[in-house]
Amino acid sequence: MADKKTPILELKNVVSAYGRIKALKGISLKVFEGEIVTIIGANGAGKSTTLMTICNIINAVEGDIFYKGKRINNVGPQMLPSMGLCQVPEGRRIFPRLTVLENLDMGAFFRSDTANMKDDIERVFELFPKLRERRKQLGGTLSGGEQQMLAMGRALMSRPKVLLLDEPSMGLAPLLVQQIFDIIKMINSQGVTVVLVEQNANLALQAAQRGYVLETGNVVMEDEAHKLLTNPDIRKAYLGE
Amino acid sequence: MTTQESKKLWMACGVGLIWFLILLWPLLGIQPEGLEFGKTFKVFGYIAVAAVFIMFFYQIKEAGHLDAVGDPIVSAKGRFQELYEKTPRWILLSIVLGFAIVFPLVTGRYAHDVSISVLIYICLGLGLNIVVGLAGLLDLGYIAFYGVGAYTYALMSLHFGMSFWLCLPIAGVTAAVAGSIVGYPTLRMRGDYLAIVTLGFGEIVRLIFNNWMGLTNGPNGILSIPRPDIFGFELNKLWMLYYVILVIAVITIIAVYRLNFSRIGRAWEAIREDETAAELMGVNTFLLKLLAYAMGATFAGFAGAFFAARMRFVGPESFTFLESAMVLAMVVLGGMGSIPGVILGVLALVALPELFREFELYRMLVFGGTMTLMMLIRPAGIWPASRVGRRSEEAD
Numbered sequence: 001m002a003d004k005k006t007p008i009l010e011l012k013n014v015v016s017a018y019g020r021i022k023a024l025k026g027i028s029l030k031v032f033e034g035e036i037v038t039i040i041g042a043n044g045a046g047k048s049t050t051l052m053t054i055c056n057i058i059n060a061v062e063g064d065i066f067y068k069g070k071r072i073n074n075v076g077p078q079m080l081p082s083m084g085l086c087q088v089p090e091g092r093r094i095f096p097r098l099t100v101l102e103n104l105d106m107g108a109f110f111r112s113d114t115a116n117m118k119d120d121i122e123r124v125f126e127l128f129p130k131l132r133e134r135r136k137q138l139g140g141t142l143s144g145g146e147q148q149m150l151a152m153g154r155a156l157m158s159r160p161k162v163l164l165l166d167e168p169s170m171g172l173a174p175l176l177v178q179q180i181f182d183i184i185k186m187i188n189s190q191g192v193t194v195v196l197v198e199q200n201a202n203l204a205l206q207a208a209q210r211g212y213v214l215e216t217g218n219v220v221m222e223d224e225a226h227k228l229l230t231n232p233d234i235r236k237a238y239l240g241e
Numbered sequence: 242m243t244t245q246e247s248k249k250l251w252m253a254c255g256v257g258l259i260w261f262l263i264l265l266w267p268l269l270g271i272q273p274e275g276l277e278f279g280k281t282f283k284v285f286g287y288i289a290v291a292a293v294f295i296m297f298f299y300q301i302k303e304a305g306h307l308d309a310v311g312d313p314i315v316s317a318k319g320r321f322q323e324l325y326e327k328t329p330r331w332i333l334l335s336i337v338l339g340f341a342i343v344f345p346l347v348t349g350r351y352a353h354d355v356s357i358s359v360l361i362y363i364c365l366g367l368g369l370n371i372v373v374g375l376a377g378l379l380d381l382g383y384i385a386f387y388g389v390g391a392y393t394y395a396l397m398s399l400h401f402g403m404s405f406w407l408c409l410p411i412a413g414v415t416a417a418v419a420g421s422i423v424g425y426p427t428l429r430m431r432g433d434y435l436a437i438v439t440l441g442f443g444e445i446v447r448l449i450f451n452n453w454m455g456l457t458n459g460p461n462g463i464l465s466i467p468r469p470d471i472f473g474f475e476l477n478k479l480w481m482l483y484y485v486i487l488v489i490a491v492i493t494i495i496a497v498y499r500l501n502f503s504r505i506g507r508a509w510e511a512i513r514e515d516e517t518a519a520e521l522m523g524v525n526t527f528l529l530k531l532l533a534y535a536m537g538a539t540f541a542g543f544a545g546a547f548f549a550a551r552m553r554f555v556g557p558e559s560f561t562f563l564e565s566a567m568v569l570a571m572v573v574l575g576g577m578g579s580i581p582g583v584i585l586g587v588l589a590l591v592a593l594p595e596l597f598r599e600f601e602l603y604r605m606l607v608f609g610g611t612m613t614l615m616m617l618i619r620p621a622g623i624w625p626a627s628r629v630g631r632r633s634e635e636a637d
Contacts, residue, residue, distance in 0.1 A: 055521060057517060057520065057521070076525070077520045077521060078520055078523050078524055078525045078526070079523070080521075080523070081521070081522060081523035082523055086521070086522075087521050089517065089518060089521060093515045093517065093518035093521075094515075094518070095510070095511050095514035095515055095518065095519075096514055096515075097510070097513075097514055098507075098510060098511070098514060102507065102510075105507065106507065106508075106511050106519070106522050106524075107522055109504070109507075109508065109511075109522050109523045109524055110523040154522065158522070158523065
């Protein structure tokens with residue numbers, strides 16, 4: 001599937017740094033429309049930095065980032081959701097002292113079509129029925145799994161074309177992780193391209209079509225997910241064999 | 242209550258009293274003539290007896306012997322709450338407003354004076370509430386904008402003979418400009434660092450007032466500032482000025498209320514909760530933080546212009562750090578982000594010291610004690626911001 005068309009999101013030799021320490025040392029990757037692409041790697045490999053650089057929270061020092069063929073290196077982070085690029089950051093980062101509904105509203109902050117927003121809230125509630133029960137509760141009082149659902153629901157409120165997910169399984173019980181991954185696949189089947197950063201390489205590779213392996217700021221491997229899943233090196237390094 | 246719990250309680254009480262004695266003696270016992278013990282033990286004795294009495298009362302209450310007395314009070318409270326929730330909001334508001342309108346007609350000059358400063362601080366508190374309570378930017382130099390507003394009116398009216406009503410919006414604008422000036426370089430800072438920079442800015446503004454002899458007449462201040470007038474009729478009575486600031490305060494309350502429940506208000510809250518997440522959701526944090534500073538400063542500017550007109554004098558010593566701290570204390574004590582909370586906080590901190598006048602020397606001590614106690618009992622403020630479901634899209 002990764003051929004014919006032009007990619008919806010592309011990174012070309014992107015370098016980014018915290019002060020003088022380079023976190024990404026020239027990353028290139030392509031994401032095609034309709035895919036789930038996963039980025040796996042150990043702690044500190046630069047996975048979250050990659051997503052933060054795409055959203056321009058961290059500036060790329062070198063290289064180009066293209067979204068729908070347009071260079072977005074200098075597009076402010078606040079402009080991206082309205083272009084259809086939305087991130088669920090690591091650690092969920094919901095707004096703890098806003099209610100669940102207000103959190104969801106914030107996801108649609110840039111939108112002015114109030115009528116459609118109601119439908120979208122309904123859709124999010126269908127996807128995450130737990131959130132409907134808790135809609136008037138403050139975000140900070142939700143459990144970890146519910147917060148993850150809220151963070152994803154909030155991102156969906158922006159009607160993203162490309163959804164960047166940073167470690168959605170972090171700190172969740174295995175049963176919940178499975179549930180979250182099922183929902184990710186469901187979101188993808190509704191036409192949303194997903195970039196999935198994960199520590200849980202096994203699950204991520206099972207869900208994704210293609211995968212990138214990051215090691216200390218470099219892409220060391222890139223292949224179709226099922227091939228990575230059976231690759232002996234990968235199994236040794238990331239799947240605990 | 243078990244015997245063990247009761248023992249623990251009495252232990253805590255005993256330790257507290259001994260600690261109090263250790264603190265009290267150096268305050269009262271060390272005199273120029275030498276050491277003195279009588280007075281310390283007299284005061285300590287009173288307080289110890291009171292503490293023991295309260296402890297006994299508490300134990301009896303916990304044991305359930307007072308339920309017969311307490312139950313009617315609790316149920317009365319419950320009924321009152323019910324009544325409050327049933328009464329439409331506008332009736333309650335018109336009662337409060339009616340009271341505010343009638344107030345100067347039935348009270349004297351002293352009450353007018355206190356109520357005017359309450360209303361000034363309400364404007365200041367609500368303005369600071371935007372910056373601190375909504376946007377979550379700790380501002381320790383807020384009073385500078387009040388000063389900018391006050392000097393704007395003082396200078397405009399003296400040099401150009403402009404009327405109060407024309408100067409009022411100008412004072413708001415100059416304060417907003419000052420707010421943007423302090424806001425701009427601090428936009429990348431958070432928390433403690435921001436607090437220190439704003440503290441510095443507040444001091445810079447005060448020092449400018451103090452040292453720019455040519456413009457502000459330095460520490461001597463500016464005298465004989467004209468009073469406001471309406472169609473040439475000078476408002477020369479205190480109760481007339483009361484109505485002027487009442488109108489300004491009501492406008493401030495309405496404006497802050499509208500802002501609070503608008504998209505902008507929610508974006509401010511999102512920034513307070515998590516700036517990066519807010520940015521990822523499409524909030525222009527740069528612009529909105531600047532707007533928070535500017536809006537907060539505008540209301541301080543209005544209050545400042547009125548202050549200059551009411552005192553007919555401005556001097557740098559009205560705009561010290563202590564004033565910023567007081568306004569901040571009002572916001573925190575009342576309940577950050579809550580409009581009725583801030584108003585109650587202002588009432589508590591302006592009116593309480595007046596009520597405590599009979600304590601004379603110990604007035605500020607009692608005042609400090611009350612504040613400490615308040616924060617221990619109600620850390621979220623007197624009237625915490627409760628907005629669960631209120632701004633939500635569905636009404637059920």
